[in-house]
Amino acid sequence: MRIVYYFVTLFSFFSSTYVLANNTDEVTHITWLQSDAAPFHLAKTAQTPDGGLCDYLVEQLIIELPDIEHTREMLPQKRIGKYLDEGQQACYPCMIHRKVNTPRVIYSVPTTVYPPFAIIASAKTAKVISQQHSSPINLVKLLTDNKFIFGQSAARKFTPELNTIARNTKSDQHTSLSWNSENESSSVINRLNHGYIDYTIDYPFLADYYNRFSEFDNVVTLPIADHADKLVLGAIGCSTNAPNNFANNALKKINRVLTNSILPSAKYQQTQRVLLENTFADFDQQYQQQILKLTQPTTLAESISLSPSVTEQ
Numbered sequence: 001m002r003i004v005y006y007f008v009t010l011f012s013f014f015s016s017t018y019v020l021a022n023n024t025d026e027v028t029h030i031t032w033l034q035s036d037a038a039p040f041h042l043a044k045t046a047q048t049p050d051g052g053l054c055d056y057l058v059e060q061l062i063i064e065l066p067d068i069e070h071t072r073e074m075l076p077q078k079r080i081g082k083y084l085d086e087g088q089q090a091c092y093p094c095m096i097h098r099k100v101n102t103p104r105v106i107y108s109v110p111t112t113v114y115p116p117f118a119i120i121a122s123a124k125t126a127k128v129i130s131q132q133h134s135s136p137i138n139l140v141k142l143l144t145d146n147k148f149i150f151g152q153s154a155a156r157k158f159t160p161e162l163n164t165i166a167r168n169t170k171s172d173q174h175t176s177l178s179w180n181s182e183n184e185s186s187s188v189i190n191r192l193n194h195g196y197i198d199y200t201i202d203y204p205f206l207a208d209y210y211n212r213f214s215e216f217d218n219v220v221t222l223p224i225a226d227h228a229d230k231l232v233l234g235a236i237g238c239s240t241n242a243p244n245n246f247a248n249n250a251l252k253k254i255n256r257v258l259t260n261s262i263l264p265s266a267k268y269q270q271t272q273r274v275l276l277e278n279t280f281a282d283f284d285q286q287y288q289q290q291i292l293k294l295t296q297p298t299t300l301a302e303s304i305s306l307s308p309s310v311t312e313q
Helices: 002-021 055-064 077-086 123-133 139-143 160-168 184-193 204-213 246-262 266-279 283-292 297-305
Strands: 029-034 069-074 090-096 105-107 112-114 118-122 151-153 176-178 200-202 219-223 232-239
Touching: 029 055, 029 077, 055 069, 055 090, 055 246, 055 266, 077 090, 077 232, 090 105, 090 246, 105 246, 112 266, 112 283, 118 123, 118 184, 118 204, 123 139, 123 219, 139 160, 151 184, 151 200, 184 200, 184 204, 184 219, 204 219, 204 266, 232 246, 266 283
Parallel strands: 029 069, 029 090, 151 176
Antiparallel strands: 090 232, 105 232, 112 232, 118 200, 118 219
């Protein structure tokens, strides 16, 4: 009997040790990455009392997940990508949502809805581009027109469709890149204002923000043909390569509080509206359709089931 008792005790000990060692549901720490890129991250001012588009979201997640230790780290966009690729236990709150996860990140449920990407140029250059390429702009023809210089920040990415167009037209081979790691979006808008580049591709609300809140108030947007109705969903991305199934386990907690309290809240919606609605006439309707309906419990279960597989604002 003693021998049997000994083996039962030993088996119980090793079983409990194994369970503890393999209990990967526990997330104890999240590093929240942020870039110095307006208007996604902003200092709180009288004009933007809740910061940028992603700042209040992170603040609320920190409040709603008190059992997790949270830190924030501001990094250039390139360094953020490197952190995620290296498998740091980190999440970036300002990514473009994708239906399929990537080798870099696993995505949360959609957190906001953005207007379609557009051409941004100075008022003078936009008039010339419109005269030569009409409006909406045929992006392929513009990207292959050597009379106009396309510029962007070095780490900027777009939707998969726009990335493919840029790659197929080989625009990356003659794009004027900005390598400034401080306030990357401001650097690009500054170069447009000074005529160093002729146009860039970005969200219309970027131009609206700089026209309203900065000295760079001379940029306008032109719609891109076949993209005028292609809304972009935002999401949180957590590192796919982080150990102990970090991304999936963190996102279980994140998705729960997003769905139950943050996304439906009037306060969160107002933080998005103040920076988006000037370039997005039906923001409230689209937020209801694209975010709240998509994150109902049944839809949420389908979204989470997409997880294990997998940047950018």
